[in-house]
Every structure is written in structure tokens, then in C-alpha cells.
Amino acid sequence: MTESNYDEIMMLLCDRLSSLTNSNVQITSETNLISQLSIDSIKLLNLIMEIEDTFDVSIPINALTDIQTVRELADLVHKIKSAS
Amino acid sequence: MNLLEKLDAAAAARKALLPDGVGAFGIPIEEVYSATEARIGDRRVLLLGTNNYLGLTFAPECIRAAHEAIDKEGTGTTGSRMANGSYFGHRALEREFADFYQCSSGIVFTTGYQANLGTISGLVGPGDTVLIDGDSHASIYDGCILSGADIIRFKHNDMVDMEKRLRRLGDRVETTLIIAEGIYSMLGDQAPLAEIVKLKNTYGGTLLIDEAHSLGVLGETGQGLVEKTGLLQEVDFITGTFSKSLCSIGGYCVSNHPQLEQLRYVSHPYIFTASPSPATIASTRAALELLRKGSHLRKQLWRNCTQLYAQLKEAGYTLGPDPGPVIAAMLDTPQQALLLWQNLLEHNIYVNLILPPAAPEGRSLVRCSVNAAHTKEQIQYVGDTFAKLHSLVCG
Numbered sequence: 001m002t003e004s005n006y007d008e009i010m011m012l013l014c015d016r017l018s019s020l021t022n023s024n025v026q027i028t029s030e031t032n033l034i035s036q037l038s039i040d041s042i043k044l045l046n047l048i049m050e051i052e053d054t055f056d057v058s059i060p061i062n063a064l065t066d067i068q069t070v071r072e073l074a075d076l077v078h079k080i081k082s083a084s
Numbered sequence: 085m086n087l088l089e090k091l092d093a094a095a096a097a098r099k100a101l102l103p104d105g106v107g108a109f110g111i112p113i114e115e116v117y118s119a120t121e122a123r124i125g126d127r128r129v130l131l132l133g134t135n136n137y138l139g140l141t142f143a144p145e146c147i148r149a150a151h152e153a154i155d156k157e158g159t160g161t162t163g164s165r166m167a168n169g170s171y172f173g174h175r176a177l178e179r180e181f182a183d184f185y186q187c188s189s190g191i192v193f194t195t196g197y198q199a200n201l202g203t204i205s206g207l208v209g210p211g212d213t214v215l216i217d218g219d220s221h222a223s224i225y226d227g228c229i230l231s232g233a234d235i236i237r238f239k240h241n242d243m244v245d246m247e248k249r250l251r252r253l254g255d256r257v258e259t260t261l262i263i264a265e266g267i268y269s270m271l272g273d274q275a276p277l278a279e280i281v282k283l284k285n286t287y288g289g290t291l292l293i294d295e296a297h298s299l300g301v302l303g304e305t306g307q308g309l310v311e312k313t314g315l316l317q318e319v320d321f322i323t324g325t326f327s328k329s330l331c332s333i334g335g336y337c338v339s340n341h342p343q344l345e346q347l348r349y350v351s352h353p354y355i356f357t358a359s360p361s362p363a364t365i366a367s368t369r370a371a372l373e374l375l376r377k378g379s380h381l382r383k384q385l386w387r388n389c390t391q392l393y394a395q396l397k398e399a400g401y402t403l404g405p406d407p408g409p410v411i412a413a414m415l416d417t418p419q420q421a422l423l424l425w426q427n428l429l430e431h432n433i434y435v436n437l438i439l440p441p442a443a444p445e446g447r448s449l450v451r452c453s454v455n456a457a458h459t460k461e462q463i464q465y466v467g468d469t470f471a472k473l474h475s476l477v478c479g
């Protein structure tokens with residue numbers, strides 16, 4: 001998987017997160033999903049389903065336990081997509 | 085934030101939803117008069133917030149069996165079956181469940197929650213996959229987490245979505261456990277079992293159905309959705325609970341796979357907990373017998389469900405898609421749901437209030453559970469009261 005795919009993942013995540021949260025927080029790769037965006041667990045689970053469909057991959061929700069920032073989420077999706 | 089401050093923050097969030105003094109969660113019930121009536125505060129209320137679907141909480145056969153078991157075997161087993169042994173009743177109930185489902189084996193667990201924990205974590209482990217309905221009960225989620233398997237969700241009852249996710253799994257379906265429920269506890273809707281079975285047969289995988297809310301309710305003899313759909317033989321594992329239509333506590337798993345027996349040696353929620361007490365097992369055995377020959381109770385239950393569903397629909401409430409013993413009115417806001425719930429209680433009707441995030445998709449629910457012991461007049465009164473409150477709440 002190439003750099004541009006990674007950027008694509010990052011862009012999609014930032015875009016979806018900002019519409020999910022409607023907050024004024026400027027979303028960057030270091031934004032914390034829970035403490036800064038207050039994403040609740042159900043919204044996060046639904047976002048995962050969307051990402052699965054967009055990139056045609058399976059993302060186990062238990063892999064989310066270690067995820068705090070937008071970058072970590074993008075890394076996870078990128079890793080799974082690259083392996084698929 | 086330290087550990088205790090985190091709990092304080094959670095308490096503050098709960099208080100923001102529910103004003104002080106509104107004890108909608110864990111309401112104190114002072115006295116229970118019958119399967120349909122109890123005292124809350126100084127009110128004699130109609131119970132529409134229990135899972136007593138067949139109305140058997142005071143069945144004389146069950147009460148007598150429990151008394152006799154206590155007299156003969158004492159109040160508790162004081163330990164797990166692995167260490168302290170299996171009483172005659174445990175083994176008999178397992179045979180009776182296997183016979184009821186025409187299966188080769190059955191295992192009894194101490195609660196329905198543990199039946200899911202124990203079955204799921206016994207069947208799958210790290211490296212395996214569970215494919216579950218997004219609206220699954222917490223016991224299913226917790227069982228999946230305990231197992232260490234990869235958890236993939238499909239959209240609730242959405243078969244196009246389920247197929248997409250099955251297809252993506254590729255070869256991994258061989259070690260995939262698919263899980264759905266007979267009746268979902270939030271909206272009372274049923275799983276599209278025929279389509280789930282079709283997908284399972286096309287792609288592969290092992291299928292587990294939780295009949296917690298459908299046991300005693302669906303099918304000629306009350307087996308649940310597997311009987312209603314005629315698909316018993318297509319389902320690999322069935323779990324369920326004693327805490328609803330059987331009116332006690334405990335849970336079960338039945339299967340035709342002989343490997344089920346192995347769960348007794350690998351499943352922590354089976355091994356490391358005390359076995360059900362003699363009285364619990366005895367009343368459950370008596371209740372299972374009543375359930376199996378209880379088609380008159382099912383008829384009465386369904387008459388009540390159909391009547392209340394029709395009355396609430398007519399009154400203008402938005403309900404779940406299938407009429408059944410769980411009838412949930414969906415409200416736009418938590419405030420509306422709370423207002424309806426409080427007003428119903430003032431009319432001496434106790435129902436369940438379910439607020440986000442417990443209800444799916446951020447909805448707020450006022451949920452009724454209908455049972456076979458409710459009289460036509462009681463159901464009529466509940467329906468009329470809902471109708472009377474519609475404009476106050478939704479207007």
C-alpha cells in the first residue's frame with residue numbers, strides 16, 4: 001500500500017470525525033478521539049463499520065482498545081488494508 | 085482523574101439525564117402480589133416491565149418443587165460442579181433441555197449471562213472470529229471480549245450487510261462463530277433466521293442463536309425462533325436463560341455437536357462459579373415442563389401482545405417492526421421518554437425506561453413486556469393510558 005492510500009485514509013477519517021462530532025476542535029492526526037472529540041463508543045463502532053465498507057476490509061472492534069488518536073486509528077486501518 | 089473521580093463523572097452524566105428523586109433504574113419494589121401486580125412506594129402497580137412472559141412466577145408446581153428441593157438438598161451447592169460435583173437435578177435438567185431441543189447434549193450454567201460468556205469463550209479464542217449482530221445483548225459482547233477472538237459486527241438484522249462482512253472474511257469463516265438472537269430485547273424484533281442460515285450455508289461458519297427472549301414464546305412447543313422457522317437442525321448452538329419465561333435464574337446451551345461437552349473443561353464461566361442451587365434447578369425443571377405443554381399460555385400471551393401492539397400503534401406511537409411480548413415505544417428525546425414513563429407510573433403502570441446509550445441508535449424507549457397472565461382488561465387499561473398520554477408527550 002502506498003503513501004497516497006495512507007493520506008486517503010487520514011483524510012477520510014478527519015472528514016467523517018468532524019461531521020460526527022460537530023465540534024470546533026480542529027482535527028489533526030494527533031487529536032484524541034475520546035478526550036478531545038468525546039466520541040462515544042457507539043459512534044466509534046459505527047464509524048468502524050463505515051471504514052470497513054469504504055476500504056473493503058474487516059476491522060475487529062477489539063483492536064480499538066489500544067487506539068487513542070486519529071493517527072493510531074489511521075495506522076490500524078492502513079495496516080489491515082495493506083495485509084489484505 | 086483518579087478512579088473514584090471517574091465514577092463521579094459517570095454519576096453526574098446519569099443525573100443530567102434523570103432529575104433527582106426519579107428512580108427509573110432499579111426501582112424499589114416493596115411487595116410482589118402476583119405475576120402482574122406489585123407495590124411500588126404506596127402504589128399498587130400493574131407490572132409491564134418484567135420478562136415473565138408465560139406468567140409462571142407463582143405457578144404452584146414450581147413453588148412446590150422448589151420447597152421440596154430445599155427440604156431435601158439444602159439452600160445451596162456451595163461450589164462449582166467441577167470441584168463439588170453435579171447434583172441429580174443439574175444432570176436431569178441438562179437431559180431435559182437436550183430432549184426438548186432434540187439435541188445430543190445440553191449444559192446448564194448459573195445465569196444466562198454466563199451461558200453466553202461460557203459458550204462463546206469456550207468455542208472461539210484468539211485468532212478466531214465472531215460475527216455478531218450490532219444490537220447484540222451485553223452478554224454476547226462480553227463473551228466475545230472474554231474469548232479474545234476478533235469481533236466483527238454487522239448492522240442489526242441487515243442481511244446485505246452481513247453478507248458483505250462474511251465475504252470479506254474469506255478463508256477465516258472456517259473459524260468464525262456467527263451470533264444472532266431469537267427476539268431482540270430492545271425493540272422486540274426477530275432475527276431473519278432463514279436468511280442467516282442461507283448465508284451460513286453459502287459461506288461457512290458456525291451458528292449460535294440466543295433464544296433468551298423467544299424461549300416459551302415462539303414455536304408450537306416454545307423452543308423459540310428455531311422452532312417457529314423450522315430451522316432447528318441448521319443451528320449449531322442454542323443458548324438461553326431461565327430468568328425470563330422459566331421464572332428462575334440460570335442459563336443453558338444445547339447442541340448436536342458432541343464437542344459441546346468439552347466446554348465443561350475449558351469454559352471459565354462454567355468452571356469457576358457455584359452451580360445453581362437445588363431450589364432453582366427444581367423450579368426450572370417444573371417450569372420447563374409447563375412451558376413445553378403451554379400452548380394455551382402462548383395463545384394467551386400472543387392475544388395480549390397483539391392487542392397492546394395494535395392499541396399503541398393506533399394511538400400514534402412509533403413501535404418496533406414485529407408485534408411480540410417486547411413492545412417498545414420509540415420517543416424522539418430522553419425527556420419525552422421520561423415524561424411518558426413518569427406519567428404511566430402515576431397511572432399505576434410500571435414499564436421500562438431505556439435511554440441512550442443503552443437503546444440502539446441513540447433512541448429513547450418506553451418498553452412494555454407483556455405476559456400471559458395479564459387480563460384483557462389490564463391490557464386494555466394500559467393501551468388506553470398510553471393513548472391518553474400521547475398528546476401530552478408527543479404533542
Ligand SMILES: Cc1ncc(COP(=O)(O)O)c(C=O)c1O
Pocket residue numbers: 195196197198200221223265269294296297325326327333334335
Ligand atoms: C438476549 C439476552 N441474552 C442473555 C441474557 C442474560 O440472561 P440472564 O438474566 O439469565 O443472565 C439476557 C437477559 O437480560 C438477554 O436479554
